[in-house]
Amino acid sequence: MERLDRDAPPSAGTQAGISRRHPCRNPGRRRFDAHEKKSPYQYNRFAMSDPRTELIRRIHQSPTELVLAITGGGSPVIGDLLSVPGGTRTLLEATVPYTHAAIDRYMGCTPEHYCCERSARQLAVAAFQRGQELIEARHSGTDGDEAKGHPATENGDADLIGKMSLIGLGCTASLSTDREKKGDYRVCVATQTLRRTTVCALPLVKGKRTRQEEERLVADLILNMIENARMLPEPDLVLRRSGNTAQPETAVGGAEEEAKIYAFSAETDDCQEIEEYLPLRLDPREKIVARRAVATPPLIDLFYGRTAMLLWRSGEIAFMKTREESKEQLNEAFRVRTFNPYAEYSNAVFPGSFNPVHEAHLGMIASARDWLSSIVSLEISVQNALKPPMDYIGLRDRLTRIEAAVPDQPIWLTRSPFFLEKAMLFPGTTFVVGADTLRRFADVSRYDNHPHHLHDVLREIAALNCRFLVFARKHHDGIESLETMTIPDMLRSLCDEVPPGDFTIEMSSTDLRRRESWLPVREVPPERLKHGAPR
Numbered sequence: 001m002e003r004l005d006r007d008a009p010p011s012a013g014t015q016a017g018i019s020r021r022h023p024c025r026n027p028g029r030r031r032f033d034a035h036e037k038k039s040p041y042q043y044n045r046f047a048m049s050d051p052r053t054e055l056i057r058r059i060h061q062s063p064t065e066l067v068l069a070i071t072g073g074g075s076p077v078i079g080d081l082l083s084v085p086g087g088t089r090t091l092l093e094a095t096v097p098y099t100h101a102a103i104d105r106y107m108g109c110t111p112e113h114y115c116c117e118r119s120a121r122q123l124a125v126a127a128f129q130r131g132q133e134l135i136e137a138r139h140s141g142t143d144g145d146e147a148k149g150h151p152a153t154e155n156g157d158a159d160l161i162g163k164m165s166l167i168g169l170g171c172t173a174s175l176s177t178d179r180e181k182k183g184d185y186r187v188c189v190a191t192q193t194l195r196r197t198t199v200c201a202l203p204l205v206k207g208k209r210t211r212q213e214e215e216r217l218v219a220d221l222i223l224n225m226i227e228n229a230r231m232l233p234e235p236d237l238v239l240r241r242s243g244n245t246a247q248p249e250t251a252v253g254g255a256e257e258e259a260k261i262y263a264f265s266a267e268t269d270d271c272q273e274i275e276e277y278l279p280l281r282l283d284p285r286e287k288i289v290a291r292r293a294v295a296t297p298p299l300i301d302l303f304y305g306r307t308a309m310l311l312w313r314s315g316e317i318a319f320m321k322t323r324e325e326s327k328e329q330l331n332e333a334f335r336v337r338t339f340n341p342y343a344e345y346s347n348a349v350f351p352g353s354f355n356p357v358h359e360a361h362l363g364m365i366a367s368a369r370d371w372l373s374s375i376v377s378l379e380i381s382v383q384n385a386l387k388p389p390m391d392y393i394g395l396r397d398r399l400t401r402i403e404a405a406v407p408d409q410p411i412w413l414t415r416s417p418f419f420l421e422k423a424m425l426f427p428g429t430t431f432v433v434g435a436d437t438l439r440r441f442a443d444v445s446r447y448d449n450h451p452h453h454l455h456d457v458l459r460e461i462a463a464l465n466c467r468f469l470v471f472a473r474k475h476h477d478g479i480e481s482l483e484t485m486t487i488p489d490m491l492r493s494l495c496d497e498v499p500p501g502d503f504t505i506e507m508s509s510t511d512l513r514r515r516e517s518w519l520p521v522r523e524v525p526p527e528r529l530k531h532g533a534p535r
Contacts, residue, residue, distance in 0.1 A: 053084055055223055055277055060086030063165040064230045067131040068094040069123040071103055071114070073173025073187060074218035092134045095127075115174040117199045117291075120190035121391045123170025124199075128192040129389065131166045163304075167229050168192040171222055175204070175214045187218050190391075191229040195300060196267075197392040198229060200274050200290035205283050220278045221288075227277045232267075261317040263310070263413075264396055267294040293392035302413055303382055309425055310413040311342055311377075312399060318342065318410075345410045348372045348469075350432035351379040351422060355394070357402050360505045364471055365406065367503045368432045371469065371496075376432060378402065379412040379422065420457050427464040430496075434505050435473045435480040438495070442487040451488070458490045472500035479504060 059081075068078065068091070078094045081087050097106040103119075104110045106126055111119045173187040185204035190197065202221065204214065272290040282288075298317050301307040311319035319342045348368060354361060368376045380398065382390045395413075402409055416422050419431065419441055433441075440446070447453035468491075472481035482497040 052080065052220070052223065052278055055227060056081060056084040057086070059223075059226060059230065060084060060090050062230060064090060064226075065092050065131065065135070065166050066090055066094075066169065066226065067092050067127040067134070067166070068169050068171075068222075069106060069127040070094070070096055070169075070171045070222070071123070071173065072096065072098050073175045073215065074171045074189075074222050076215050077219035077222045080219060080223070092131055093127075097123075115172045115186060115188065117188050117190070117201050118394070120170045120172050120188035121192070121197060121199050121393060122389075123172065124168045124190040124192040124197070125170075125389045125391045126168070127170055128166060128168025131168055132163055135163060135166065163194050166193065167226060169222065169226065169229075171218070173214075173218055175218070176206075176209075176211045185214070187221065189218075189222055189225045191225050192391060193229055194304075196229065196232065196292060196294050197394075198225070198272065198290065198292045199393060200225065200272075200288050202282075202288050203286060205285055208283055217280060220280055224274060224277055224280070228275055231275075261298060261320075262296055262315060263299045263312055263317055263399070264392070265294040265296050268292060268396065291393055293396045295392050299392070299413075302415060305415065308414065308416075311345060312411045312413055314408055315399075315403070344375055345377045345412070346426045346429055347374040348376045348432060349379045349412065349422070349426050349429045350376055351381070351419075352437075353384065354378065354380060354398050354402060356398065357405055362405060363503055364432060364434075364505070365409075367471070367498055368469055371498055372430060374430075375410065377410040377412055379414060379426075381414050381417045381422075383415045384417050420460055423461045423464045423466040426466070428466065430467045430469050432469050432471070434471050435482065435485060438468060438470055438482075438487065438491075439480070439485055442485075442491055454488065455490060458488065458494070462490075462494060466494070468495045470495050470497045471503060471505055472497070473505040 066081070070077070075096055078091075078096075081091050081094075095106065097103045100110075100114060103114060103123075107119070107122045108126070109122075111122065113119060169189070169191050171187070171189045174181070174183060174185055175187075176185065185206055186201065187204065188199065188201045190199040200221075204217075209217065270291050272292040274288050274290045295303070296317075298307060298310060298320055302310055302320075307320055307322055309321050310317050350361075350365060350368065352361070365376050365378075380395070382395065384390070399411065402411060412426075414422070414425060416425055422431070423429070442454065444451050444454055447457070470482045472479050474480075478484075479500055481500050482492070482495055
């Protein structure tokens with residue numbers, strides 16, 4: 001056999017560029033030619049481009065901490081972050097819930113669509129909550145020297161300091177695969193911070209890129225979203241609490257001024273631009289659509305447990321109550337000596353998610369108002385016992401739709417998903433509910449299959465002088481009403497029912513979401529709402 005010399009020129013008949021060191025190993029493999037044109041999206045996990053490396057280095061040098069939830073597409077960003085020294089300071093956790101079952105478990109629910117903006121936001125909120133758990137486990141108590149001088153400390157918010165630099169990120173993507181895909185290629189990325197929810201959606205042109213190039217593009221988009229979330233400045237406005245009012249003042253200590261308290265700041269934008277710190281080189285047919293909702297301090301306090309309830313009306317926060325005040329109101333002497341100018345908004349409370357609000361909701365409001373001769377306030381809990389946690393964009397969308405359908409509608413915002421907690425916030429109220437809600441409330445499986453636990457809850461609700469106004473619901477197999485339901489007699493004694501002939505619920509928000517009917521509900525004339533379901 002002829003001896004091969006690697007320094008000798010290639011012999012005749014030998015393809016130029018083939019490795020002569022291992023002639024029998026991958027003989028068809030070509031050496032990479034330096035002058036060969038390389039795709040801008042070609043991914044090399046061991047040699048990142050300088051702009052990408054510098055961007056990640058800036059992220060590592062900042063106090064930013066990340067928790068990532070990526071459902072597959074864009075997962076190379078995890079290697080990018082760890083390939084630059086300093087990743088242990090930045091990346092708290094990275095999870096790839098790839099299958100539908102894994103996504104359901106991470107979110108805590110089964111979404112209507114797995115690749116959409118809403119699912120990306122839910123992943124981001126779940127990632128942010130996971131980051132809070134990791135931070136609290138790392139710091140069981142806040143160091144006083146670390147918190148000293150921070151604006152939040154002056155308001156008793158020292159426990160939130162460690163979360164101000166936390167970013168939860170969720171990404172869902174539908175990219176090219178080895179089977180035929182009928183739907184469009186798209187990617188949705190969302191970030192959740194203490195004050196902001198940001199989400200972007202990017203449709204991709206089919207067949208323009210290889211799967212590796214798509215992965216590189218999505219990973220760069222994720223890095224851009226992280227940098228956008230990191231670079232946003234914190235506001236100068238802090239709150240000083242006095243009783244149940246919120247008084248704005250400047251963080252520098254300037255003079256107080258009369259101002260309205262809003263739930264969302266002026267930075268909120270439905271047409272947000274995402275700064276491309278890394279150029280994405282998109283096709284002209286591809287355009288990033290982004291939205292951002294920025295919460296004000298009262299809303300942040302509600303989401304993170306420092307405030308028990310807010311009254312939202314016409315875009316403003318009219319009333320707020322801390323956790324301590326909500327506990328004191330259970331004292332009879334406190335209720336006697338304290339004047340509540342917003343008591344008329346707590347006589348009848350209609351709890352629900354209203355995602356989205358629809359005509360049946362409006363019909364229930366009108367019928368309950370006539371039945372009880374009282375203002376009916378809606379109640380939305382930012383925490384839900386059976387659904388994923390809410391984000392700022394989701395809450396703003398619901399409030400906007402309700403305001404468009406029923407102008408000047410009072411809405412209580414709470415963090416109380418259970419009826420006993422609601423009764424403690426609204427003693428003496430009448431809860432407006434559908435028959436299906438009452439049935440779920442009476443299900444003993446929610447009480448560890450112990451009926452006496454349910455009876456204990458009912459006794460406490462009765463002691464708080466609360467009742468239920470029940471509306472029948474129409475199903476495909478008939479009408480579910482108070483008469484047809486099997487519920488404990490103790491609960492039945494606390495209920496009144498609007499006759500099914502006067503009004504019956506014939507639609508649900510879940511069905512509307514599945515049909516993607518996300519347009520704001522139209523205003524329904526009062527004469528059509530007064531008798532029967534709207535047609």
